[in-house]
Amino acid sequence: MADKRMTEDEVIAELRSGMTLGIGGWGSRRKPMSLVRAILRSDLTDLDIVSYGGPDVGILCAAGKVRKVTYGFVSLDSIPLEPHFRVARQTGAVDISELDEGAFYLGLMAAAHRMPFYPTRAGLGTAMMSENPDLKTVRSPYDDGEELVAVPAFQMDAAILHMNRADAKGNGQFLGPDLYFDDLFAMAADKTFMSAEQIVPTEQFLQEGSIHTLRIPRTHVDGVVQASQGAHFTECPPDYGRDEAFQGDYAATARDPEAWEQFRKDWLELESHDAYVAKLTEGARNDRHS
Amino acid sequence: MTATLDEICVVALAEAFRGDGEVLCNPMGPLPVIAGRLARASFEPGLMLTDTIAYAIEGNLPLGGDPSTAVIEGYMPFRTVFDQVWSGKRHVVMGASQMDQYGNQNFAAIGPYRKPKAQLLGLRGAPGNLLNHPTTYWIPNQARTFSNTVDVVSAPGYDRIAQLPEASRRHFEIRRVVTNLGAYDFDTEDRRMRVRSLHPGVSLEQAQEASPFELAVTGDVGESRLPTDEELRLIREVFDPSGVRKAEFR
Numbered sequence: 001m002a003d004k005r006m007t008e009d010e011v012i013a014e015l016r017s018g019m020t021l022g023i024g025g026w027g028s029r030r031k032p033m034s035l036v037r038a039i040l041r042s043d044l045t046d047l048d049i050v051s052y053g054g055p056d057v058g059i060l061c062a063a064g065k066v067r068k069v070t071y072g073f074v075s076l077d078s079i080p081l082e083p084h085f086r087v088a089r090q091t092g093a094v095d096i097s098e099l100d101e102g103a104f105y106l107g108l109m110a111a112a113h114r115m116p117f118y119p120t121r122a123g124l125g126t127a128m129m130s131e132n133p134d135l136k137t138v139r140s141p142y143d144d145g146e147e148l149v150a151v152p153a154f155q156m157d158a159a160i161l162h163m164n165r166a167d168a169k170g171n172g173q174f175l176g177p178d179l180y181f182d183d184l185f186a187m188a189a190d191k192t193f194m195s196a197e198q199i200v201p202t203e204q205f206l207q208e209g210s211i212h213t214l215r216i217p218r219t220h221v222d223g224v225v226q227a228s229q230g231a232h233f234t235e236c237p238p239d240y241g242r243d244e245a246f247q248g249d250y251a252a253t254a255r256d257p258e259a260w261e262q263f264r265k266d267w268l269e270l271e272s273h274d275a276y277v278a279k280l281t282e283g284a285r286n287d288r289h290s
Numbered sequence: 291m292t293a294t295l296d297e298i299c300v301v302a303l304a305e306a307f308r309g310d311g312e313v314l315c316n317p318m319g320p321l322p323v324i325a326g327r328l329a330r331a332s333f334e335p336g337l338m339l340t341d342t343i344a345y346a347i348e349g350n351l352p353l354g355g356d357p358s359t360a361v362i363e364g365y366m367p368f369r370t371v372f373d374q375v376w377s378g379k380r381h382v383v384m385g386a387s388q389m390d391q392y393g394n395q396n397f398a399a400i401g402p403y404r405k406p407k408a409q410l411l412g413l414r415g416a417p418g419n420l421l422n423h424p425t426t427y428w429i430p431n432q433a434r435t436f437s438n439t440v441d442v443v444s445a446p447g448y449d450r451i452a453q454l455p456e457a458s459r460r461h462f463e464i465r466r467v468v469t470n471l472g473a474y475d476f477d478t479e480d481r482r483m484r485v486r487s488l489h490p491g492v493s494l495e496q497a498q499e500a501s502p503f504e505l506a507v508t509g510d511v512g513e514s515r516l517p518t519d520e521e522l523r524l525i526r527e528v529f530d531p532s533g534v535r536k537a538e539f540r
Binding site: 015027042071073074075080081085086089090091092098099100102103104120121122123124125126128130131140144145146147150177178180181256271 | 303338343344345368369371375376399400404405406407408409410411413414416417418420421422431432442443444445450451453454455456457461496
């Protein structure tokens with residue numbers, strides 16, 4: 001069986017500027033942040049991002065890596081409005097396609113199932129239709145004749161996601177309260193790269209979670225990255241909660257370009273995830289605050 | 291015991307769930323969450339409520355209370371919540387930054403959508419909610435929110451819905467709009483917003499003053515009911531002892 005373990009930088013080498021990239025997780029929850037930071041220190045640009053967005057979207061927009069964002073929302077959860085994304089929107093820095101949160105799920109599912117679209121009522125009579133001129137409707141072929149929104153499949157060149165556990169073959173396990181839509185991202189994208197808090201021997205999976213937590217099948221995973229604290233500062237329960245203080249610092253940099261450049265240098269463009277974790281554990285943050 | 295405005299609003303919102311039976315009650319924000327939990331504790335025992343994360347819970351969990359202390363009766367990850375939306379067995383309470391006389395709601399952005407003056411929450415789940423199941427709105431500042439037009443339609447009102455084919459609009463219902471001044475519905479011929487009740491001490495003139503559009507009035511306008519002593523006890527001692535609900539009136 002193929003050993004799919006690789007590093008963040010090896011994942012980046014598989015990506016290209018202009019690609020459509022899906023990002024798993026939800027808001028400021030279980031985001032593949034070590035991979036997002038690896039994109040920041042690369043030459044990648046003009047990315048089309050597909051995400052239930054959180055700081056992944058905010059950071060990539062603020063760093064000028066994004067051409068377009070397709071999203072169901074962009075939020076930091078405890079801070080409802082993602083401040084860097086707000087700046088990107090209010091300056092018109094990125095193109096967008098915003099969908100109803102549930103309609104977004106259908107776009108992922110259509111791509112995962114290789115369907116051209118899935119129908120829904122969501123969006124009729126709202127800005128979702130008027131502001132997405134490419135969105136079309138279909139009429140039910142049955143007696144009801146209902147007109148429905150045809151949410152197109154989100155074709156993605158690649159997807160990145162973060163799990164609590166993985167094995168070297170590419171099976172993934174979530175141990176928190178919600179898988180979100182990560183299995184659909186994995187199935188929908190041409191290539192999927194999954195980081196995990198721990199890479200464990202396959203036989204250890206069921207020691208930590210029930211069979212229902214084994215939701216990412218290796219058939220849809222091309223690379224596995226060992227990244228403990230890989231979702232930091234977003235939450236990754238039960239391994240760790242959100243680092244609210246760190247998130248607060250990140251959010252505050254949206255008001256001050258100099259503070260953002262400093263934050264980016266100090267935290268987002270360190271040479272490796274190991275260096276980032278070392279800096280976190282050294283208590284470097286406390287020094288910075290003192 | 292004398293009820294304060296926030297408690298009257300909690301009860302007015304709770305009343306929106308009366309008769310719902312067994313549906314997922316999904317209030318957004320602290321005061322609506324208190325209202326949903328109060329409705330179940332007082333008069334609508336069939337409601338299903340979540341810890342606002344991924345579990346459906348029994349009992350009277352305080353606002354921000356630790357869900358691990360509650361009995362979990364079901365699993366409601368986001369995917370299941372969407373399934374629940376589309377199945378129709380749900381009643382949501384949302385906020386609004388702007389609302390017009392037909393109930394068109396905006397919490398997406400102020401100014402032109404493509405390059406807004408202020409990016410707000412976005413469309414979120416509003417488009418799907420309105421087309422699939424009842425929606426109630428909580429508006430803590432009526433004067434600032436009611437407007438003649440909305441910059442972005444994140445949730446459609448009755449005039450826009452009227453333009454859709456019958457099959458598309460059959461699940462649409464704005465059950466209630468509760469503000470700091472009163473409770474409103476759309477039970478008029480032309481589906482304009484109507485005064486259903488005014489909170490104690492609020493006159494029709496005051497309510498009208500705080501609205502740029504004409505509020506419809508049919509018959510006698512009632513007064514929003516006061517909380518019972520037991521409801522006041524639940525609000526003050528069980529659901530929100532630290533008074534988080536009072537911070538919403540800004």
